[in-house]
Amino acid sequence: MQFGISKRSLYGSSSCGDDAFTYEDDERALMAVVDGLGHGRRAAESARVAMQELNDIALFPIEDIIQRLHNALKPTVGAALTVAILHKSSYKLEVCGIGNVQMQLATADKLYRFDGAPGILGVYRNQCRPRFFQYHPGDIIVIYTDGIKSSYSAAKLHYILHPNPRRIASNIMQQYRRGTDDALVLVALETPSLPQTP
Numbered sequence: 001m002q003f004g005i006s007k008r009s010l011y012g013s014s015s016c017g018d019d020a021f022t023y024e025d026d027e028r029a030l031m032a033v034v035d036g037l038g039h040g041r042r043a044a045e046s047a048r049v050a051m052q053e054l055n056d057i058a059l060f061p062i063e064d065i066i067q068r069l070h071n072a073l074k075p076t077v078g079a080a081l082t083v084a085i086l087h088k089s090s091y092k093l094e095v096c097g098i099g100n101v102q103m104q105l106a107t108a109d110k111l112y113r114f115d116g117a118p119g120i121l122g123v124y125r126n127q128c129r130p131r132f133f134q135y136h137p138g139d140i141i142v143i144y145t146d147g148i149k150s151s152y153s154a155a156k157l158h159y160i161l162h163p164n165p166r167r168i169a170s171n172i173m174q175q176y177r178r179g180t181d182d183a184l185v186l187v188a189l190e191t192p193s194l195p196q197t198p
């Protein structure tokens with residue numbers, strides 16, 4: 001899996017409350033985007049705690065990951081967070097989140113959108129049932145915080161001939177950054193395997 005991340009602090013701020021985590025082995029690829037409540041140092045502390053916890057729990061079932069993060073974030077101001085796991089045996093993309101970190105999945109024929117369940121991780125959380133999407137190599141996953149304008153749509157990404165996740169992430173940041181909040185966009189893509197030469 002290829003990942004591209006673009007991250008910017010609120011103008012004039014040295015700390016960023018948005019962060020992203022990725023993990024990959026033969027069975028799964030995991031992506032998580034966190035938005036610490038508000039911005040500045042306390043938001044950055046929430047993000048740091050979430051990143052540290054994710055290191056220990058990246059192999060857990062998705063609902064356990066959310067619960068563990070909720071517990072770990074209790075001493076902080078809290079955060080919005082969305083986790084996506086691509087299960088490589090089935091290419092099912094499993095997504096779960098609390099708060100408004102959004103995901104879009106651009107496939108050849110359809111754009112899927114995911115919104116987190118209401119709540120603030122570490123403060124209060126609703127039930128979040130994971131949602132499943134069928135992934136096909138070449139489909140593009142975009143996960144982003146509310147520092148990116150809500151008008152953003154990943155619908156056109158599928159027309160890019162040789163998509164480069166890093167370039168896509170920085171283009172989204174340039175064009176859709178609000179500037180009134182920290183902003184982060186993570187782009188992930190499994191490259192379709194090339195046809196075997198005989």
Ligand SMILES: [Mn+2]
Pocket residue numbers: 035038145146147181182
């Ligand atoms: Mn935010």
